[in-house]
Amino acid sequence: MKPLRIALTKGRLEKDTVALLEKMGIDCTSVHHKGRQLILPIGDGQIEVVLAKAADVITYVEHGVCDLGVVGKDTIMENGSRFYEVLDLGFGRCRFALAGPKDQDFYQGFSEKTVASKYPNVTRAFFEGKAMDVKVIKIEGSVELAPLLGLSDAIVDIVETGSTLKENGLEVKEFVADISARLIVNIASMKLRKKEIESLAARMEAAIKETGKEEEK
Numbered sequence: 001m002k003p004l005r006i007a008l009t010k011g012r013l014e015k016d017t018v019a020l021l022e023k024m025g026i027d028c029t030s031v032h033h034k035g036r037q038l039i040l041p042i043g044d045g046q047i048e049v050v051l052a053k054a055a056d057v058i059t060y061v062e063h064g065v066c067d068l069g070v071v072g073k074d075t076i077m078e079n080g081s082r083f084y085e086v087l088d089l090g091f092g093r094c095r096f097a098l099a100g101p102k103d104q105d106f107y108q109g110f111s112e113k114t115v116a117s118k119y120p121n122v123t124r125a126f127f128e129g130k131a132m133d134v135k136v137i138k139i140e141g142s143v144e145l146a147p148l149l150g151l152s153d154a155i156v157d158i159v160e161t162g163s164t165l166k167e168n169g170l171e172v173k174e175f176v177a178d179i180s181a182r183l184i185v186n187i188a189s190m191k192l193r194k195k196e197i198e199s200l201a202a203r204m205e206a207a208i209k210e211t212g213k214e215e216e217k
C-alpha cells in the first residue's frame with residue numbers, strides 16, 4: 001500500500017503539527033532534518049509529509065495528490081472547501097478582525113470605504129453579510145501598512161497577540177471569525193482509504209485531548 005500523503009502548512013503551523021504527530025508516537029526525525037527536501041517519509045514510512053504554503057496545501061488536497069492536509073481556517077474560508085474538514089486541531093488559534101486607525105469610527109460618513117486584506121473573499125463576504133458596499137484591495141503581506149499609507153480606511157486581517165496592530169496605532173473594530181488549524185481530507189481518499197484516514201484522525205483527536213489535559217495540570 002502506498003503511503004498516506006499529508007500536506008502540512010510551512011511556518012506558523014509547522015511546529016505544532018509536528019509536535020502533534022510526535023505525540024501520536026510518529027517519528028518525525030526526517031522533518032527536523034529536512035534540509036531542502038520537500039517530500040519526507042515519517043514514522044515507519046506509512047506516511048509521507050509534504051511541506052507547502054497554506055493555499056497550496058488546499059490545492060494539493062483538492063486535486064488528490066495529497067490525501068490529507070493541515071491548514072488554517074483562514075485559508076479555508078478564503079479558498080472555499082471542495083474537501084472534507086474533519087478535525088479542529090486546536091492550535092494556531094487567532095481571530096479574523098476588522099481593524100483600523102485608533103479613535104477613528106470606520107462606519108462614520110456615507111462615502112464608500114476601502115478595505116485592504118490578504119483575504120479579499122473573506123472581506124467581501126463579511127461586508128455582504130452587512131449589505132454594505134466596500135472597495136476591497138488585495139495586499140500580499142503586512143496589511144497593516146495600507147491604512148498607515150492612506151491606501152485604505154481599514155483592514156481585515158489575522159490578529160493573534162494584537163501587538164502588530166498596537167505598534168502601528170491600529171485597533172480591532174470588529175470581530176469577524178475565530179481561526180485555528182484544521183485537518184482536511186480529499187473527497188476520493190476519504191472513500192478509498194477510509195479506515196486508515198479515520199484511524200489517523202482518531203489518533204490525532206486523542207493526542208489533542210491528551211495535550212489539553214496535560215496543559216490543564
Ligand code: PRP
Binds near residue numbers: 157159160162163
Ligand atoms: C500576521 C497578520 C498580522 C500579524 C498578527 O502576519 O497578517 O500582520 O500576523 O499577529 P499579532 O496580532 O500577534 O501581532 P504574518 O506574520 O503571518 O506575516 P505577513 O503580514 O507578512 O503576512
